[in-house]
Amino acid sequence: MTAAATSTSPPTSTGGQSGVRLARSRRNAELSLLLLAMVLVAAYGAMVEASVLDTVTPSFWVPAAALSAVFLGLHVAIRFLAPFADPALLPAVALLNGLGVGFLHRLDLARATPAERAELATFAGTGGRQLAWTLISVALAAGLLAVVRDHRSISRYAYTLGLAGIVLVMIPAVLPPSISEINGAKLWIRVGGLSIQPGEFAKLALLAFFAYYLVRKREVLSLASRRFLGVDLPRGRDLGPVVVVWLISLLVLVFEKDLGTSLLYFGMFVATLYIATERVSWLLIGLVLFFGGAYLAYVLGDLIGGPFANFYLRANIWLDPFADPYNDGYQLVQGLLALGSGGMFGAGPGAGQPLKLPEVQNDFIFAGLGEEIGLFGLSALLVVYLLIVERGLRAALAVHDSFGKLLAGGLAFTLGLQVFVIVGGISGLIPLTGQTTPFLSAGGSSLMANWLLIAILLRISDAARRPVTGGGPPSTRPTGGPPEQLHGAPTEVIRP
Numbered sequence: 001m002t003a004a005a006t007s008t009s010p011p012t013s014t015g016g017q018s019g020v021r022l023a024r025s026r027r028n029a030e031l032s033l034l035l036l037a038m039v040l041v042a043a044y045g046a047m048v049e050a051s052v053l054d055t056v057t058p059s060f061w062v063p064a065a066a067l068s069a070v071f072l073g074l075h076v077a078i079r080f081l082a083p084f085a086d087p088a089l090l091p092a093v094a095l096l097n098g099l100g101v102g103f104l105h106r107l108d109l110a111r112a113t114p115a116e117r118a119e120l121a122t123f124a125g126t127g128g129r130q131l132a133w134t135l136i137s138v139a140l141a142a143g144l145l146a147v148v149r150d151h152r153s154i155s156r157y158a159y160t161l162g163l164a165g166i167v168l169v170m171i172p173a174v175l176p177p178s179i180s181e182i183n184g185a186k187l188w189i190r191v192g193g194l195s196i197q198p199g200e201f202a203k204l205a206l207l208a209f210f211a212y213y214l215v216r217k218r219e220v221l222s223l224a225s226r227r228f229l230g231v232d233l234p235r236g237r238d239l240g241p242v243v244v245v246w247l248i249s250l251l252v253l254v255f256e257k258d259l260g261t262s263l264l265y266f267g268m269f270v271a272t273l274y275i276a277t278e279r280v281s282w283l284l285i286g287l288v289l290f291f292g293g294a295y296l297a298y299v300l301g302d303l304i305g306g307p308f309a310n311f312y313l314r315a316n317i318w319l320d321p322f323a324d325p326y327n328d329g330y331q332l333v334q335g336l337l338a339l340g341s342g343g344m345f346g347a348g349p350g351a352g353q354p355l356k357l358p359e360v361q362n363d364f365i366f367a368g369l370g371e372e373i374g375l376f377g378l379s380a381l382l383v384v385y386l387l388i389v390e391r392g393l394r395a396a397l398a399v400h401d402s403f404g405k406l407l408a409g410g411l412a413f414t415l416g417l418q419v420f421v422i423v424g425g426i427s428g429l430i431p432l433t434g435q436t437t438p439f440l441s442a443g444g445s446s447l448m449a450n451w452l453l454i455a456i457l458l459r460i461s462d463a464a465r466r467p468v469t470g471g472g473p474p475s476t477r478p479t480g481g482p483p484e485q486l487h488g489a490p491t492e493v494i495r496p
Contacts, residue, residue, distance in 0.1 A: 018467065019084075019466075019467040022084070022467065023079075023083035023084055026083075026084065026085075026086075026087040026465075027075070027078065027079050027083060027087065029087040030075060030078070030087035030088075030090055030091060031072075031075060033087065033088065033091035033092075034068075034071055034072070034075055034090060034091045034094055035068075036091070037091045037092075037094050037095035037098065038064050038067060038068040038071070038094070038098065039064075040095060040098075040099075041063075041064045041067060041095065041098035041099060041101075041102055042060070042061050042064035042065075044098075044099060044102045044349055045060050045061070045063055045064060045102050045105070046060045046061075047348070047349040047350060048102065048105070048106045048109070048349045048350035049109075049350070050350070051348055051349060051350030051351045052106065052109045052110065052117065052350040053109070053117055053118055057118065059122060062122045063098075063101060063102065063105060063122055063127070063131065064098065064102075066122075066123075066131060067094070067097070067098045067101060067131070067134065070134060070135050070138050071090065071094045071138065073138065073142070074090065074138050074141060074142050075090060077142040077145060077146070078090065078145070078458065081142075081145040081146055081149075082145055082458050082459055082461075082462035083462070084461075084462045084465040084466045084467075085458040085459070085461045085462040085465070086391050086394070086395060086457075086458065086461040086465070088387060088391050089388060089391055089392075089454060089457060089458055089461070090454075090458070092384050092387050092388050092391075093388060093439055093450075093451075093454050095384060096381070096384055096385070096438070096439040096440055097134055097439045097440075097447075099369075099381075099440065100130065100365070100437075100439055100440035100441065100442075101127055101130050101131050101134065102127070103365065103368065103369055103440070104125075104126045104127040104130050104361055104442055105122070105125070105126075105127030105128075106127075106349070106350055106354075107125075107126060107127070107354060107355070107360065107361055107368075108120060108124065108125030108126055108127050108128075109350075110354065110355050111125070111355065126361055126442050129442070130442050130447070133443070133444040133447050133448070134447065136444065136448065137444070137447045137448045137450075137451035137452075138451060140448055140451060140452060140455075141451040141452060141454060141455035141458075142455075144452055144455040144456070144459075145455050145458065145459060148456075148459055149459075150459075150463070151403075151404050151407065151456065151459045151460045151463060152401060152403055152404065154208050154403075154407070154456075155208070155211075155212045155215075155403050157208075158208055158209045158211075158212030158213070159209065159212075161205040161206075161208045161209050162205065162206060162208075162209030162212075162213075164202075164205045165202040165203075165204075165205035165206035165209060166202075166206075166248070168198035168199065168201055168202035168205065169198070169199055169202045169206075169248070169252060169265070170251075171189060171198055172186045172187050172188060172189060172198065172199070172256055173186055173251070173252070173255040173256050175189065179191075181257075182195075183359065183363075185256060185257050185258040185261075186255065186256045186257055186258075187199055187256055187258055187261060195445075196444075196445050197436075197443065197445035197446065198445070199261055200436075200445045200446050200448075200449035200450075201445070201448075201449050201452075202265075203264065203265070203268065203414055203449070204411075204449060204452060204453060204456075206265065206268070206269075207268060207272070207407060207410045207411060207414060208407060210268070210269055210272045210273075210406070210410060211272060211403055211406035211407040211410060212403065213241070214272055214273060214276040214277075214406055215276070215402045215403050215406060217241075218276040218277055218402075221234065221241075221273065221276065221277050221279075221282075222276075222277040222278075222279060234279065234281060234282065234285075239285070241273075242269075242270070242273070242282070242285060242286065242289065243289075245265070245266055245269045246266060246286075246289045246290065246293065248265065248266075249262040249263070249265050249266035249290070249293070250262065250293045250297065252265060253293070253294070253297055253311060254297060254307045254308060254311070255307060257307075257310040257311065258433060258435075259294070259311065259314065259430070259431050259433050260418075260421040260422070260425065260433025260435040261433070261435065263290065263417070263421055263433075264414065264417055264418060264421060264435070266286065266289075266290050267286075267290075267413075267414075267417050268410055268413060268414040268417065269286075270282060270283060270285075270286030271409075271410065271413040271414075271417075272406055272409065272410040272413075273286075275396070275405070275406055275409045275410070275413075276402075276406055294311075297311050297312075298311060298312055298315050300312075301313075301315075311431075313328065314431045314432060315431050316328075317329050317332055317431070317432065318332070318428065318430070318431040318432065321333050321336065321428065330358065331358045331359070331363075331364070331432065332426070332428065332432055334356060334357050334358065334364075334367075335357060335364050335367040335426040335427075336367075336426075336427070336428060338352070338353075338354070338356075338357055338364075338367040338368060338370060338371040339367055339370045339371070339426070339427065341371055342370045342371040342372065342373070342374045342375065342378075343374055343375065344374050344375050344376060345373075345374040345375075345376055345377075346370070346371060346372045346373040346374030346376075346377055347371060347372050347374075348372060349372050349373065350372065351372060352368065352371035352372040353371070354368035354371065354372070361441065361442040362436055362441050362442055362443060363422070363425075363426070363432075363433075363435070363436070363441070364426055365437050365440050365441050365442075366378070366381075366422060366423055366426055366437050366440070367426045369381070369440070381440075382419070382423070385415070385416065385419045385438075386416075388412075388415060388454075389412045389413070389415055389416040390412075391412075391457070391461070392408055392409070392411055392412025392415065392457045393408070393409060393412045393413075394461075395408045395412075395457055395460045395461035395464050396408035396409035396412065396460070398461075398464035398465065399460050399461075399463055399464035400463075400464075404460050404463060404464070407456065407460065408456075408457060408460040408461075411453050411456060411457055412457065414453075415438060415450070415453060418435055418438055419437065419438060421433050421435050422435045422436065422437050423437075438450045
């Protein structure tokens with residue numbers, strides 16, 4: 001199947017009165033779910049205050065009300081800009097974001113002295129900054145929906161986005177450690193009091209490029225040379241793109257000293273490649289290449305050290321964190337103890353000891369939450385993440401153009417992989433990484449990038465769910481479609 005497009009902007013008709021009713025019904029469902037999510041956030045804030053302050057202050061509802069105003073603003077924007085978008089995406093993300101702000105405010109209460117806690121301003125500290133970042137991130141998401149009226153127009157800038165993504169990935173690696181390194185990982189750009197993690201934005205740019213490239217090359221990449229153990233292997237000459245991305249991911253692993261980021265970049269490319277070609281062999285080749293490269297880096301770290309020493313140390317901590325629980329293994333040990341002490345139901349919101357966890361506002365926020373809400377609570381959070389990923393994949397299946405399918409599928413998988421990487425790291429499943437938990441962890445870069453990701457999924461789901469008009473054939477003006485149309489290849493008419 002070859003992909004094609006109609007015009008850069010979708011038709012104004014939405015299938016008459018039935019389309020209007022359908023759009024209104026979805027948005028009303030979204031509004032109801034959003035209000036329910038904010039009620040849960042307010043209830044969490046009240047329980048935190050009851051535990052930490054032994055009382056519930058009259059202003060416990062203020063953070064939830066501020067968040068409600070921000071998310072309702074985006075809801076109104078979606079009503080006008082993407083009326084047929086998936087109604088479950090915004091409420092699910094708003095719930096996670098709201099709980100993240102609430103837990104960060106809980107940390108501010110724990111850091112304050114008992115005399116200061118009752119007077120602690122709602123918009124002060126880490127929780128207040130996260131609330132401000134939420135406002136900025138949601139505004140960016142609304143702006144993206146307003147500017148990008150058709151996801152297919154992104155393909156026109158694929159090579160520019162690909163170059164920008166590579167530059168953003170490599171900038172921290174070439175900067176001095178004083179500017180780019182935090183806790184051993186070189187992922188940041190710090191200027192004065194401002195710190196930015198460019199890799200969070202790089203993943204969006206690279207995914208757009210991967211989707212564009214694989215739409216154009218997927219017929220070639222789908223060809224098989226031979227069959228081995230029931231698996232169709234690709235031709236040797238087609239391994240070039242995978243090897244290039246593999247080498248880049250190894251460079252990230254070695255020079256930026258972060259397994260999670262390396263796994264994220266390589267994993268999202270291999271997953272997008274699998275979606276494009278439906279060849280299991282690409283998944284197998286990707287797994288062999290990545291784990292082979294990681295093992296090679298571990299061996300070199302043992303033999304020669306140098307740029308491989310950090311990964312060798314992290315791997316050893318993962319293999320036996322209790323070998324040095326007060327020094328090298330301290331972070332992971334404290335995270336495991338927090339998860340273990342939480343048990344099935346947790347100590348209760350506000351009743352744990354999260355300040356004993358290093359970097360609890362960033363890397364270990366999931367462990368800090370786990371101590372207070374237990375296994376059941378963490379499972380519920382993971383189900384919310386799973387819902388977001390499932391809705392993204394559903395949008396990928398429903399949209400008609402190949403570029404949209406690959407972009408939505410890659411975005412949804414990347415979000416799920418990022419959650420796996422951070423949860424696997426703090427639970428000891430994989431070596432500890434420096435990734436942030438999407439929508440929960442403190443930090444503007446992660447929050448803005450992930451809200452932009454959600455905005456793109458909303459745009460694609462709007463195109464996928466928009467009713468087909470019945471007034472004649474769709475327009476086929478070549479004014480900004482996906483790759484095949486832009487280069488004069490055969491087209492397939494896509495319903496708007």
